[in-house]
Amino acid sequence: xxxxxxxxxxxxxxxxxxxxxxxxxxxxxxxxxxxxxxxxxxxxxxxxxxxxxxxxxxxxxxxxxxxxxxxxxxxxxxxxxxxxxxxxxxxxxxxxxxxxxxxxxxxxxxxxxxxxxxxxxxxxxxxxxxxxxxxxxxxxxxxxxxxxxxxxxxxxxxxxxxxxxxxxxxxxxxxxxxxxxxxxxxxxxxxxxxxxxxxxxxxxxxxxxxxxxxxxxxxxxxxxxxxxxxxxxxxxxxxxxxxxxxxxxxxxxxxxxxxxxxxxxxxxxxxxxxxxxxxxxxxxxxxxxxxxxxxxxxxxxxxxxxxxxxxxxxxxxxxxxxxxxxxxxxxxxxxxxxxxxxxxxxxxxxxxxxxxxxxxxxxxxxxxxxxxxxxxxxxxxxxxxxxxxxxxxxxxxxxxxxxxxxxxxxxxxxxxxxxxxxxxxxxxxxxxxxxxxxxxxxxxxxxxxxxxxxxxxxxxxxxxxxxxxxxxxxxxxxxxxxxxxxxxxxxxxxxxxxxxxxxxxxxxxxxxxxxxxxxxxxxxxxxxxxxxxxxxxxxxxxxxxxxxxxxxxxxxxxxxxxxxxxxxxxxxxxxxxxxxxxxxxxxxxxxxxxxxxxxxxxxx
Amino acid sequence: xxxxxxxxxxxxxxxxxxxxxxxxxxxxxxxxxxxxxxxxxxxxxxxxxxxxxxxxxxxxxxxxxxxxxxxxxxxxxxxxxx
Numbered sequence: 001x002x003x004x005x006x007x008x009x010x011x012x013x014x015x016x017x018x019x020x021x022x023x024x025x026x027x028x029x030x031x032x033x034x035x036x037x038x039x040x041x042x043x044x045x046x047x048x049x050x051x052x053x054x055x056x057x058x059x060x061x062x063x064x065x066x067x068x069x070x071x072x073x074x075x076x077x078x079x080x081x082x083x084x085x086x087x088x089x090x091x092x093x094x095x096x097x098x099x100x101x102x103x104x105x106x107x108x109x110x111x112x113x114x115x116x117x118x119x120x121x122x123x124x125x126x127x128x129x130x131x132x133x134x135x136x137x138x139x140x141x142x143x144x145x146x147x148x149x150x151x152x153x154x155x156x157x158x159x160x161x162x163x164x165x166x167x168x169x170x171x172x173x174x175x176x177x178x179x180x181x182x183x184x185x186x187x188x189x190x191x192x193x194x195x196x197x198x199x200x201x202x203x204x205x206x207x208x209x210x211x212x213x214x215x216x217x218x219x220x221x222x223x224x225x226x227x228x229x230x231x232x233x234x235x236x237x238x239x240x241x242x243x244x245x246x247x248x249x250x251x252x253x254x255x256x257x258x259x260x261x262x263x264x265x266x267x268x269x270x271x272x273x274x275x276x277x278x279x280x281x282x283x284x285x286x287x288x289x290x291x292x293x294x295x296x297x298x299x300x301x302x303x304x305x306x307x308x309x310x311x312x313x314x315x316x317x318x319x320x321x322x323x324x325x326x327x328x329x330x331x332x333x334x335x336x337x338x339x340x341x342x343x344x345x346x347x348x349x350x351x352x353x354x355x356x357x358x359x360x361x362x363x364x365x366x367x368x369x370x371x372x373x374x375x376x377x378x379x380x381x382x383x384x385x386x387x388x389x390x391x392x393x394x395x396x397x398x399x400x401x402x403x404x405x406x407x408x409x410x411x412x413x414x415x416x417x418x419x420x421x422x423x424x425x426x427x428x429x430x431x432x433x434x435x436x437x438x439x440x441x442x443x444x445x446x447x448x449x450x451x452x453x454x455x456x457x458x459x460x461x462x463x464x465x466x467x468x469x470x471x472x473x474x475x476x477x478x479x480x481x482x483x484x485x486x487x488x489x490x491x492x493x494x495x496x497x498x499x500x501x502x503x504x505x506x507x508x509x510x511x512x513x514x515x516x517x518x519x520x521x522x523x524x525x526x527x528x529x530x531x532x533x534x535x536x537x538x539x540x541x542x543x544x545x546x547x548x549x550x551x552x553x554x555x556x557x558x559x560x561x562x563x564x565x566x567x568x569x570x571x572x573x574x575x576x577x578x579x580x581x582x583x584x585x586x587x588x589x590x591x592x593x594x595x596x597x598x599x600x601x602x603x604x
Numbered sequence: 605x606x607x608x609x610x611x612x613x614x615x616x617x618x619x620x621x622x623x624x625x626x627x628x629x630x631x632x633x634x635x636x637x638x639x640x641x642x643x644x645x646x647x648x649x650x651x652x653x654x655x656x657x658x659x660x661x662x663x664x665x666x667x668x669x670x671x672x673x674x675x676x677x678x679x680x681x682x683x684x685x686x
Contacts, residue, residue: 231622246622249680444685481684
């Protein structure tokens with residue numbers, strides 16, 4: 001099939017063996033790329049291992065659209081068995097590494113084993129080397145990015161783990177280009193466990209597409225369509241930060257560890273305030289609607305902001321100063337900590353302090369304490385160490401019913417949307433395949449636009465549709481999901497791009513089928529790795545069911561547990577899973593996953 | 605029939621979010637209505653007809669929905685999440 005480099009690069013850091021393997025046609029046809037490749041490889045090769053042992057593997061996976069001259073294609077998926085959740089973990093990162101990997105002649109890299117000493121993996125077309133990097137160990141991701149750009153060239157594709165990942169902190173992520181992040185469920189720690197400080201990629205070749213002329217023409221039209229949208233200018237001014245005012249108005253802004261949905265100081269730090277402080281814009285390769293907005297933080301250093309990190313490190317911890325939030329965000333990026341999990345962890349500690357469950361006094365909005373906690377979380381020391389393994393583990397250690405307000409699903413912290421009054425979005429978090437990520441099915445806008453408080457079948461059907469498009473297609477293609485919704489970029493473009501690239505005509509129905517296969521295989525992976533996995537893992541925390549907000553549009557509202565159960569059952573029915581959320585044999589057969597049924601027979 | 609008259613108490617309030625505020629020319633308008641009118645009559649011609657959230661008194665509505673004085677209307681873009 002055209003449009004793929006066709007090679008998988010396998011690197012064993014224990015024995016230094018480097019090999020190149022053909023990617024089968026069935027792999028391309030059935031799993032497309034990105035997340036699809038990642039879960040297939042993890043299913044086949046990573047079975048019941050300790051995520052931080054040398055037996056775990058980390059996958060860097062692109063898809064046929066990655067790095068192509070079409071809108072927002074500079075993406076790749078980083079996946080592994082998660083040290084945070086114990087299940088399938090991945091994240092999507094915008095990075096030059098995506099473009100360079102394809103040009104170097106590979107679609108996927110599998111890194112296995114563990115290097116004796118800290119190392120870098122350097123990929124320069126056919127030349128692949130493991131280079132000792134002891135001098136970089138312990139250094140933050142910004143300094144290492146600078147160093148590697150000087151050594152290998154400013155245009156190199158670079159993926160890094162920070163000091164947090166080196167310290168095996170399970171809420172650590174992978175960083176690139178001083179602010180791009182991906183792999184929330186502890187992908188940084190998996191790199192750290194392998195003593196892999198970073199990956200440097202430089203490619204000079206080209207991708208063998210079916211029809212380059214057609215792709216070039218279609219890509220050009222796509223970029224022009226995006227620039228011509230009426231929402232484009234505003235997007236370029238505020239990016240995802242427009243969601244701040246939006247969420248506050250709708251009572252969805254995570255505030256004081258998700259206790260409230262509106263923040264009394266929201267107007268001091270919303271997208272309009274961002275515009276006043278704005279000094280630069282950053283984005284991923286191949287993107288003409290960059291979402292990263294750079295401001296000078298409270299130490300006058302450049303820091304890149306978007307809605308998620310402002311929501312979680314601002315109102316969720318009671319902090320009202322955007323420049324101080326920017327500083328916390330920069331610290332997180334330097335340490336290689338996930339900003340969402342970090343904001344949730346700090347909010348958890350502030351609430352625990354308020355309740356007198358820990359001895360330290362940490363008030364809401366305490367900026368100095370928050371900085372100290374970030375350092376402690378990154379080191380796994382002191383009070384911060386309580387949440388460095390995530391709020392699920394923290395609540396298990398703390399006890400005293402703290403699980404009720406430990407804001408996570410499946411061990412992954414909930415991102416910046418408070419769902420007391422959004423049952424569809426609550427189900428979206430509940431059924432996201434990596435834990436509580438907003439990326440797979442951001443249904444909240446659709447449900448507010450239609451019938452916000454309903455628990456209808458139509459809402460569940462829409463949720464599955466969004467998962468198929470976002471978590472299934474975009475994560476596997478791999479391209480960014482933002483152009484579609486944020487500026488109404490037409491979905492019809494994607495099958496057209498795929499056909500120009502691969503030479504094969506596929507409809508959205510065909511792509512849905514691939515998405516369903518990927519979701520079901522991820523579900524099977526969770527079940528195989530965690531035998532007790534099942535329905536109870538698909539529930540958001542009790543706070544959303546039991547503790548209504550005291551103010552705002554959804555004051556007094558909570559998610560109805562019985563109706564949530566009904567939605568969840570219907571979701572399983574649509575997915576072809578049983579009442580415990582485990583794929584049915586006939587579903588596995590239909591999705592051509594028969595080998596999966598054989599392997600987890602005990603589950604049926 | 606329609607005018608911006610902030611000294612009049614009996615008004616309908618229109619709030620615009622995101623790029624819709626740019627299109628409407630302001631983030632908030634108050635209008636005095638002599639009779640109930642469909643929303644679309646209050647909006648500029650280039651205002652989007654789809655892919656937006658419209659809430660009248662916090663309930664989902666459309667451009668064909670009719671409003672009157674004392675109604676509160678919110679227009680929001682569909683977002684994707686950061």
